[in-house]
Amino acid sequence: MSYYDIDAILTDAEKVPCKFELDIPELGYLDNNPAQPLKSGTTVGLPLWLAELLALANRAPSSADEEAKSFVSLNLPPSLSNEVMSALKADPRAVPLRDQSHNFYGLGTRMLDLFEEKEICAILRRTFVTRAADIALHAGKAGATDDMGIGGGEEFLRGLEEWERKLFKKAHDGAKGSKEWMEGVKKHRR
Amino acid sequence: MALSLPSGLVPTEVAFLCEMEMITIVPRQRLESIPMLSGKTPALRPPRRADLPLWLALLLKKQRRANIVPPPWLLPASLQEIVHLETNYDPEAFSPPPPPPMRSDGRGVARPYATTTRSGNEDKELILAPPFLPSCTQDAPSGYLPYHWLEIAETLLAHAADDIPNAPEVRALLRDLQEVRAAKMRASTRHLEGGGGVLNIRGVGAMELAESRGFVLGVVDGVRKLGASAEAGRREELERGDDEDESDDDMGL
Amino acid sequence: MDIDDILREVDPASQSIPAETRDLQALTRAWVSERSSPELLQYVHILPYPPIAPTTPVLTRRFPSVYSWPADGLFERINDRIKQQIERVEEMTGDMDPKTNFALIVIQTELERFKYLVRSYLRARIAKVFEKSIAATADLRARLSETEQAYATRHQALLHNHYLSSFLSAFPPTLQNLNDTAGNISMIETPDLDTAVFIRLLKETLVEGHGTDMDDDMDGKSGDIVILRWSDAKSLVDSGHAEVV
Numbered sequence: 001m002s003y004y005d006i007d008a009i010l011t012d013a014e015k016v017p018c019k020f021e022l023d024i025p026e027l028g029y030l031d032n033n034p035a036q037p038l039k040s041g042t043t044v045g046l047p048l049w050l051a052e053l054l055a056l057a058n059r060a061p062s063s064a065d066e067e068a069k070s071f072v073s074l075n076l077p078p079s080l081s082n083e084v085m086s087a088l089k090a091d092p093r094a095v096p097l098r099d100q101s102h103n104f105y106g107l108g109t110r111m112l113d114l115f116e117e118k119e120i121c122a123i124l125r126r127t128f129v130t131r132a133a134d135i136a137l138h139a140g141k142a143g144a145t146d147d148m149g150i151g152g153g154e155e156f157l158r159g160l161e162e163w164e165r166k167l168f169k170k171a172h173d174g175a176k177g178s179k180e181w182m183e184g185v186k187k188h189r190r
Numbered sequence: 191m192a193l194s195l196p197s198g199l200v201p202t203e204v205a206f207l208c209e210m211e212m213i214t215i216v217p218r219q220r221l222e223s224i225p226m227l228s229g230k231t232p233a234l235r236p237p238r239r240a241d242l243p244l245w246l247a248l249l250l251k252k253q254r255r256a257n258i259v260p261p262p263w264l265l266p267a268s269l270q271e272i273v274h275l276e277t278n279y280d281p282e283a284f285s286p287p288p289p290p291p292m293r294s295d296g297r298g299v300a301r302p303y304a305t306t307t308r309s310g311n312e313d314k315e316l317i318l319a320p321p322f323l324p325s326c327t328q329d330a331p332s333g334y335l336p337y338h339w340l341e342i343a344e345t346l347l348a349h350a351a352d353d354i355p356n357a358p359e360v361r362a363l364l365r366d367l368q369e370v371r372a373a374k375m376r377a378s379t380r381h382l383e384g385g386g387g388v389l390n391i392r393g394v395g396a397m398e399l400a401e402s403r404g405f406v407l408g409v410v411d412g413v414r415k416l417g418a419s420a421e422a423g424r425r426e427e428l429e430r431g432d433d434e435d436e437s438d439d440d441m442g443l
Numbered sequence: 444m445d446i447d448d449i450l451r452e453v454d455p456a457s458q459s460i461p462a463e464t465r466d467l468q469a470l471t472r473a474w475v476s477e478r479s480s481p482e483l484l485q486y487v488h489i490l491p492y493p494p495i496a497p498t499t500p501v502l503t504r505r506f507p508s509v510y511s512w513p514a515d516g517l518f519e520r521i522n523d524r525i526k527q528q529i530e531r532v533e534e535m536t537g538d539m540d541p542k543t544n545f546a547l548i549v550i551q552t553e554l555e556r557f558k559y560l561v562r563s564y565l566r567a568r569i570a571k572v573f574e575k576s577i578a579a580t581a582d583l584r585a586r587l588s589e590t591e592q593a594y595a596t597r598h599q600a601l602l603h604n605h606y607l608s609s610f611l612s613a614f615p616p617t618l619q620n621l622n623d624t625a626g627n628i629s630m631i632e633t634p635d636l637d638t639a640v641f642i643r644l645l646k647e648t649l650v651e652g653h654g655t656d657m658d659d660d661m662d663g664k665s666g667d668i669v670i671l672r673w674s675d676a677k678s679l680v681d682s683g684h685a686e687v688v
Contacts, residue, residue: 112419129383170404177400181201185348198479224546257672317645322468354688387652387659410639417655
């Protein structure tokens, strides 16, 4: 991850579900309950950067026979839930990833760093490659017609998350560049 | 003033590169040798053919000082053969690039044109590669697309169509080639899911690379990032396996 | 000079490709590599000319054989030739004979092409200096030419000054660093050396590449165009077994 990378920063701000492992006074408002302390066992969505910090940091055991515990235990965000994974397994093209998360794959790689989830890893890769082939097709058409809103493909393109949008732009720029060069050459035709 | 171009040559840069390819001309006027930075041009004596870099050949053509001899691979029969190869031989791979040009070493032994050594030091040899290999002169083989095939073909069709036999058919065949090869380029990314370490796309052309570079490399890099944790886990396991082997060896001693 | 050298001198195969063409190939390759690789490469190395006896024939003076080829002194040779060529243009400009005139057009067109190559090569390098704070690491600094080093140093100083006067001076001194590594994120941006590249094999060679599920190797043939990580490609490129395309 690089310091000035906007996408990485935005991914860091994505919320992930965290279950608190202890009561915390005066934080009840996080659970819409400002009068009460935040109860142990409550699940709250926290931005990834904070969640990671709290999940990995150990607090001092409150008694000698208690093991060192973290403040919160992390869970997979809804965008990587079983339902979404099953839908992607069935047809990667049919899921508008953008609705799951603008930084779907970015969040995915961060979670895979924290959880050993071989199946999710495999599904994400197949999804990425399968959708990429469609992205190339649409971008090629758009590059050739100079028209970013392509007939029929709007729904699919609207559902692209950030990595995919970047990929679309690269594919589009490539097609556009070579088309422009071709047309430039042909103008000289006598 | 930083460079705003993306990493990797863009189509206009590829076109600049292809203009350094040597091409055969038939001069219509005498022209003395010109001392260029890239070496002296041959003295032109009509109708003796000569090889010149494409940019200079085009300059002569524009001024009607020369006609261009299209490379043998650009003739309709050759292109038909290549279209046949592309569509029927292997649905995934590109047709093979031309074999490396050979030349006599003066002792009756043929050796690759591409290698030039200086001071006999093998470490310091310079191997020529496109556009500095003669793949578009009259001596180039037919039936093979050289690295700069598309750019050369389009440029010649635009500036010297009257020198190309049956130009309309050549144009149509080129379109066919472009289409079937573009589909292959797109299909190549389908092999990337497993994230293998090496993918050979022998026979691809420079303009095709320029067009697809950002996309293909974007997919490769994306798969690598998505698989980074899996890869790290695999390497850890490998290392652990190696350690165990080593301890076995130790016991053997 | 031993017998092999003499034989090579009379060997038409090594003579038929003029040194000018080889230098143009070397310059072009340097340009393409710099445009297409994720990290800044070693500057095409420049060595000062050795003292030469005035009787030395022109050709050997321009291509002193003590220098290994191709890279060493490449830019100097090319700059030398460009200078000579510009002088020639100046001499020819007065001549109104249409025949010389055409030669002049050819020479000037070619000069422009060389200018483009050299400039695009330098710009591609400067762009990398710009993007990554190259001044910060000694390893990368060593790849820069002297003028590039001066450029990088000044650029870094100007940037720091600009930051200071714009906003950084309002921060406490401990937060003014531009090379902090807090939170496992370095402020110094480094290129991702695992970025994929395209290379062309120039010789038969074993190609090994790290992959996600498996590491691959293949017996590469000359002319193969291969996609692999730059970290796996670099040694093949450095040893002359492959070029970046």
